[in-house]
Amino acid sequence: MSFIEIKNVSKTFDGVNVLKNLNITVNEGTVLGILGRSGSGKSVLINMLRGMKEYKPDKGQIIYNIAICPTCLRVEPPSMEDKICKCSGKFEVKSVDFWNTDRKVFAAIKRRISIMLQRTFALYEDDTVIDNVIKSITGHDDEETIYLAIEMLEMAQMSHRITHIARDLSGGEKQRVVLARQMAKEPMIFLADEPTGTLDPKTAELIHQAIIDGVKNKGRTMVVTSHWPEVMRHLSDYAIWLDKGEIIEEGDPETVVQSFMSHVPLPEKKVEFKTGGPIIKMEEVKKHYYSIERGVVKAVDGIDLTVNEGEIYGVVGLSGAGKTTLSRILFGLTDPSSGQIMVKLGEEWISMTEKGITGRGRVKPYLGILHQEYSLYPHQSVLGNLTDAISLELPAEFAKIKALYVLHAVGFDEDYAATILTKYPEELSGGERHRVALAQVLIKEPNVVILDEPTGTMDPITRIQVTDSIRTARDEMNQTFLIISHDMDFVLDVCDRASIMRGGKILKTGLPQAIVEELTIKEKKKMLKK
Incomplete structure (x- = not known):
């Protein structure tokens, strides 16, 4: 079922065309992988899907096909059509032109999208790990909230740091807590922009597995960007090779990765050591x-x-x-x-x-x-x-x-x-x-x-x-x-x-x-x- 439709989208920054007439469809419950070198336009597209103000398309549309409750404006994926909302209203399917819709509908959609940015640690630095996750959870009673937080930290493999103060974590550990926070919001769409781009191989593998367990295996829709082919192989169902704002190739992740590798040789990653620094x-x-x-x-x-x-x-x-x-x-x-x-x-x-x-x-x-x-x-x-x-x-x-x-x-x-x-x-x-x-x-x-x-x-x-x-x-x-x-x-x-x-x-x-x-x-x- 079509969930996100990117139609003829273009975007220019400072006179440079960073996205050029993109047309992409993302089906509900699938993972779209966007592969490309730095500067290819990946992050611009991710921020556009998230609704960040300065990333409004110059041309084209971002269409979200959603199920929306007309009573409380709760937004869900389109498969929730005719299901009953918590407020007792009934979900109705609606196609929304994201950047040209009512402000309240725009905000309602945005609340149901979680994003994980590269090396951006939006944590409460003086709070414990578990308190950071608890603060991201809404719509549950206190006991449910605690157990959901624990479940998300287990998924992110951070159970052994649950009482630590956030500021005292390493960069990779903070990244995993951010992931747990975003998963705990139970989003309808999960966006991940270079989630492991600067991490060591061991930590990157932990993040990948947590994303698989907490997002992909739960049937959530995800868009993930990376310049590392293995991220496409591990996480995506469908891949797009983006270069200078244009789609070079799309299709099966392995096929796209092979084409990308043949044109853009990458340096080998460092050998993983058993112990850290x-x-x-x-x-x-x-x-x-x-x-x-x-x-x-x-x-x-x-x-x-x-x-x-x-x-x-x-x-x-x-x-x-x-x-x-x-x-x-x-x-x-x-x-x-x-x-x-x-x-x-x-x-x-x-x-x-x-x-x-x-x-x-x-x-x-x-x-x-x-x-x-x-x-x-x-x-x-x-x-x-x-x-x-x-x-x-x-x-x-x-x-x-x-x-x-x-x-x-x-x-x-x-x-x-x-x-x-x-x-x-x-x-x-x-x-x-x-x-x-x-x-x-x-x-x-x-x-x-x-x-x-x-x-x-x-x-x-x-x-x-x-x-x-x-x-x-x-x-x-x-x-x-x-x-x-x-x-x-x-x-x-x-x-x-x-x-x-x-x-x-x-x-x-x-x-x-x-x-x-x-x-x-x-x-x-x-x-x-x-």
Whole structure:
């Protein structure tokens, strides 16, 4: 069924013809992909379809074939003809010349169109992720609104950042929240202008999948523009190659892509790495203090350390090497004597040596630490132990959903996780208690998790469970881990990279197996058991 008709549309900016006599039809429930290089006119057309004032066509028409309720002016796709509106009116099909219609009808159509622009983060910067999505939802009661917001964030794969403040997200994460907001409006038409043009391949794939799940698979009508052929392949049902405002070719996406590629060779995209860029940087960090018995003690003595986002990084050494002091400095529990500690939050680098709400006070909510001597509340159930960490005012059912999500992330089978929610710590095994303690840290949604001697005196089975839990949590929740340990076997099993500390200094950094080669006979005897 014809939904959008673009008829003989032309547009000129500053004497330049940016759109030239375009004729395009978009059927209801289909995805139109517009492929073209920068400057081809893609964004102009998208903004024209959205009704942005300065993009009114110079010639031609944008026709929307809609179902409209004459009582309340609610607008829906044409397939809603003769259906009953919420106000009890009946929808009637009408062809509307969008740019030459009644102001009220123009506004009614515009309200039912969502748009996602390239690198435009229209978020409430001081609100949480979930509050940003909630504010975009209308027409539902409070409980329905919350669950719709949760559903949209799950679709955008942002469940692990639900309590984060919007300003503290990375660019790619903000883009996914914008997508969740736009999907939550339940639009009749979704417009996406270069939605992944400047994102890294991993984040781009997440956005593509979210658009497929939240828009395409729900049968919503969409127009998406891009200069990347894979976007056309993944998302569109019908494609148009636009160049200098004119249609060069249209039809099956693969055919159009092949023609485009043969005429417009593109540079290869960068190889995707398993981990992101640096998230922690420590430069020349020192912690010296005076002891009556020992004189000046150099607990940390000129440390340089870089940890990448999504990495599981190990710092190994015998007792007294300075490992725990290093972790306390990073977490902000101990001030360094000198040096710089920087943590990346969103797109900004924040100094952990700067006190106050603009310094480490801003970062600390996004750091989690599990001490060796962790403990659970003995008189609280597993659910109570986890939900005590949630500060959001959400229905109890959501607290349960979130608890189950994080228990699954630390390696519990979903069905089994549901059975232990009502159990108390003493009813769990040692390995289960340890994983619940880790879940208690992760449920606060930290970007970086510090684990201080996580294996302790664990038995072999528990060690395997904790190893699997850390890897699963990293994959499920995009966590970065810094593991402080004297257990070299554990570091070999779980860490991507590691550093060895001795006498307050880092002596070598590399793959865990390379670190083993640097161990002294004494260290091997105490740190290796396999």
